[in-house]
Amino acid sequence: MQNKEPIHGADATKTAHPSSVSDQSGLLSSKRFLPLFVTQFFSALNDNVYKQAVLLLLIFQAASVADGALYSNLAAGLFILPFFLFSGMAGQLAEKNEKSRLIRIIKFCEIPIMVIGAISILTQLIWLMLATVFLMGLQSTFFGPLKYSILPQHVARDELTKANGLVESGTFVAILLGTIFGTYYITQEAGPMYISIAILALATVGFISSRFIPLSPANDPELNFTFNIFSSTKDVFKTLNAQTESVGKSVVGISWFWLIGAIILTALPNYVKHEMGGDELVVTAALVVFSLSIAIGSLLCEKLSRSRIELGIVPFGAILITVFLFLLSQEPNISAYRDVPESLLTVSEVFASGDMIYHLIWMGAIGIAAGFYTVPLYALIQQRTEENSRSRVIAANNVLNALFMVGSAIISIVTLSVLEWSIPQLLLLLAGLNLLISVYIYTKVPEFFLRFVIYMLAICMYRVRTKGEKNIPDEGPAVIIGNHVSFVDWMFILAASPRPIRFVVFAPIYYSKSLHWLFKMAKAIPIDSEKANPVAFQRAFDDVAHALERGELVGIFPEGKLTGDGSIDTFRRGIERIISRSPVPVVPLHLGGLWGSMFSRKTKWRLPRLRWSLVSVSIGEAVAPKDVEADALRAKVIALKEEHSPDID
Template sequence: MSTAQRNEQNQRNERNRRNEAEPASQFALLRQRRFAPFFWTQFLGAMNDNVFKIGFTSLVTYQAARFSGVDPKTVAFLISAIFILPFVLFSATSGQVADKYDKAMLTRWVKTFEIAVMLIGAAGFWMHSAPLLYVCTFLMGVHSTVFGPVKYAYLPQRLAPDELVGGNGLVEMGTFVAILLGTIVGGVAAGIGATDAATVTDGPPLGAWWLGGMCIVIALVGRVASSFVPPCEPSQPGLRINWNPFSETWRNLRLAHGNRTVFLSLLGISWLWFVGATFLASFFNFAKDVMSADPDVVTVLLAMFSLGIGTGSLLCERLSRRRIEVGLVPLGSIGMSVFGIDLYFASHGLPAAPHLLSVGEFLRTAAHWRVLADLFLLAMFGGFYSVPLYALIQSRSEPSHRARIIAANNILNSLFMIASALMAMGLTGAGVGIPGIFLATALLNIVVAAYIYTLVPEFLLRFVAWVLVHTVYRVRLVHTERIPAEGAAVLVCNHVSYVDAIVIMAESPRPIRFVMDHRIFRSPFLGWVFRHARAIPIAPAHEDPTALDAAYDACAAALAEGDLVCIFPEGKLTRTGEMNPFRHGVTEILKRSPVMVVPMALRGLWGSAFSRFAASGQERSDRPLRRGLTSRLTLAVGEPIAAADVTLSRLQETVAELRGARR
């Protein structure tokens, strides 16, 4: 086992030792040295990126006469493309460097480089030189390219598994708050001292001096913050770096492709960057040409977008119960499309303005509030979409080459963002307005999301399960951390309702192969769900002995691959609420694969909408029928039992104790 793997195992052990304690809020990380200096370093870097880019974009959009040879209608997309070009060229090399060297040392080196880059940018502002500013844009892209693998590989080394969603949520929230502050600072500074910019071509306005100075100051403060980041040992210090960016890029993509779920998650994140880049780069022209608003209104638009992302990112921990909940990903994509389409309709019929509206005039128009709501909600659902995907990639990538997986992610992100810029420029050249670009992106999101969920049914299945347990049921969890985070195990549970497996699926930290009665596959909905969940159909020996042997073989194969297998040893739903006798299926599985057994119990499902008691309409004087849509239930998990110590009587007694008197 490598040093990085030992560290991650120690973190898991520490979590198990403190599982009885009330989990701390994710904001507690901001008081700890292992996270806080790193958080503020990346925060200031993201802020500086946006002070520079927004200042540059604002100047060339609203003061185009100062910059010769610049087309204000397409310059925002061009700046975006230049910024992300280094991700294509250097991400592969950056991933190797992040795996080979101390990430704290690399962080400080990157922040020193940022100071030099901002000196070039300041000169570009002061000389109103577009070429110098384009060079600075490219170099800031290099800065972000190197820091990206460091950032996302640092988190899983320093955070426990149950902190990963919260930590990623804070970083995503911090990034977009930094974007918001950078937008405000960059936009306000660009407007300082501006007159009728369309006719002014002499020396730089006062705002250009402010922009250059602030970029340098923020870079210096970021460098100071980086000096407090604690050492973070390299994941693979003996790695020999391949300096050929083209061959290494291909190698990184192949490395990422080795884990299908991780690779498709990378594609999912890259698509989000396609969507986000399209919207963010369009805001200046959207404000000016569609809403007849001044540059300050762009700040309001970006504020709503940033607050939405931040809100969605922070809510992820609460909605996922500190786990990596990929069921939030489809929820996010649905919301993005719904509010992206509504933004198109909200952008039509806006009242005409005789002049560029100020922020106050903009906010006094009721129709504009629908636009702001759409942007906020679209971004919030984007937070639901992105945070679980980042956490999934970090948790399922091998620690020894995690940074290179992140580098592959950056490569794909940059390609998608360049495609976004090219699409937007092409549609603009064809006469499509900004609302039309928004609509095209939202409709494409539906197609891409449907395709990804077809390839990775786990996302959609977890979404179905998550919706069920967050609408129909209110679930209390007892020691679910005992479900193994890795390795093979057999889970055994009492069988109360038709949705037992879906409830367990929703609360498990990883996919489960369920052993299900073959008749359940005849149900149109449940059959579809469990076929895509790779459930294992089983039949009694007297009905189909061949199918029974095939089921045991499938269980053995799944356990050999390190999967979780769940079986309901009663073999059928309870008709009375009491447990039926356990059958020998579980012991037959253990004969072939002597793995750990984890007993579990469901309480409170008897009498709910999906139990046989409710389905049959039985009434008993001592137990009224509960048909409410918010039934309370509990999933309790017992201590794992070694295969050699398992007997049917012990298993049944243990599950009965976990269930208790409540059915």
């Protein structure tokens, strides 16, 4: 029995979001984002000013090197411990309550914590310093799920990558500034007083800015909250397991990044001193390069993503991280740049050298690649997680991040202390492990690799101009139809779409030896002619119906064949049959600029020529199910061609 009612109404295919702004500076100045950005920036800045100052005080007060190492590791462990114990509770609280109020409460708590911290620095009581570090970790534990889950409530979907890029870049700039400030002033005669004033002032500014964060309704007010840390932690991981594989593996990918970052930052001073032969200022320069590069990469990610969540950049970032970790693992020839054996190079000497400067470049390249890698993953988690579970998923992510950071310490201890490896050998191990982890993630979630292939072919080999991409619904089922110009039309449509699309592909092409792996990865639906294989023909329509029932996008080319002369042929009635069974919106589009390319029939009898040309994807407004008719859809595609692409075709 056929369902004559639309699966989703017109309102169901759109989600109400704030209006987007055109660039990062516009978003940064908006009242819906700026207060959260400022709050997060000063929170990260304050954490690192205090932690760095305390770290140096603990080392200076230690009776021996072993005691200094013990205090340092104890402080790091106490900061991470709350993430293990209380992230589950933090995720549940963020899910159940209005978020801006919770943030204000948490930021207010930072003020008395910093009062205790100031007393600990002025009195230099070790136990009070360690207690403050634990309280700071506790506060960060409850703030983490809020700052990421609140973003989708205040920024549009096409701003998520932009917003995450700004948050990540601001965070790493704050980490850098906090580390430098804490290191410099705690060594001054009046340093403890300067640090005490600074942390109290930063906590106050953070609380004031938090008062301007817009209201953010609770995602799940009826959620059962528990004070049992084991039950709450189990709950957030149960919620994570209920998400799609892409969300789960994104969490793993982010946690892996924190493992790599923790190892690099921990090993950086020794690497610069013993492998590059640099002095203390060179260590600072390397820290500046690495931190600022992550910030730059986070901002560049939005530009390369064309203001969308572009998963194709994630494998690109992973490949770059592997390559530059390998280059960084190649030991430089220090003796060639030393006038006196065992002397340390200054910053000017490092910049004047040929080999040393490259190692700073490799550090910067790893940082930029890290921005490419992490920003789309954070945005994907926010977009593809249901609102009533987003905070708990982020809480589970925080637990895994903490676990991987502990793993980074274990890897460093085992390789450097037990096995007595050099730091370059450790970096080489990281490069290999990063490659293996990346292959694992992209094998489990082929969408990442597919988007990478599409990004490299459709974006890097061609200039793709997209118009009307907002006409593709943010969620819910729809059928995407367009003219059929080349063998790679589907790639350019996927490149223009913010969502995955399952294309209906002619069976002989789908099962071809050279392309079957790619179409299988794209979850394409094979179809054969009704006369040649009626069973496969009917199965394709069943698969399309099932995909639409699950709320997916399905793409078809109603002409049923490639154009032989560049014109738009008659649309077959298969689209009407699909909509009759599954009444969903139909989104028409026109592809321009591909006729005459190496993938079209125009080049059939001559040597294909690869050229960097302009391709247009013009997307029209959705057609309601009741208005779907093959000839009318063809007319809309022709109108799109005349309206948007006369200069291309």
